[in-house]
Amino acid sequence: IEQSGERVNAYAQAHAGNHFYILGTDYLGRDLFSRILYGTRISLEIALIASFFDLAIGVVYGITSGWVGGRVDTLMQRIIEIMLSIPNLVVMVLLILVLKPGMSAIILSIAITSW
Known part of the structure; x- marks a missing residue:
């Protein structure tokens, strides 16, 4: 039996959770757990990619600041x-307005503001 969260099951409409549908079904009989997993896919992609860029920027910036030291370190600080x-919210909103709207603009704005 398919559990993509898109299939309508007239016999399982608006039921509470059981062994087959963990979180139950909606009014059309679609599996809520599958729909939640599908919906979090984009959020997790954005979070993982932005975290990778945050890590890369922060490590390079920190190594440069610590390695060179002196006035460069003071300036970087x-x-x-x-x-x-x-x-951060103001900068993120302005960046998303300036850049082409989409997932890449969101990732870039998060990466720039949160490293």
């Missing part, structure tokens, strides 16, 4: 302090 003084 002041840049970080200035960035932290600006609210």
Whole structure:
């Protein structure tokens, strides 16, 4: 039996969870658990890709700051302090407005503001 979350099952409409449908079904008899898993796919992709870019930017920036030291380290720390003084949400919204709307703009705005 297919559990894609798209198949309508007239006999399982609006039932509570059981051994076959973990979270039950909606009013059309579709499996809610499958639909939730399918819906979180995009959110997880964005989170994982943005986290990878955050890690890459932060490691390179931190290694550069620590390796060079001196005035360069002080300057890099002041840049970080200035960035932290600006609210992330404002920067993210402005970046998404400037860039072409889509998943890549969301990933880029999260990566730039949260490293």
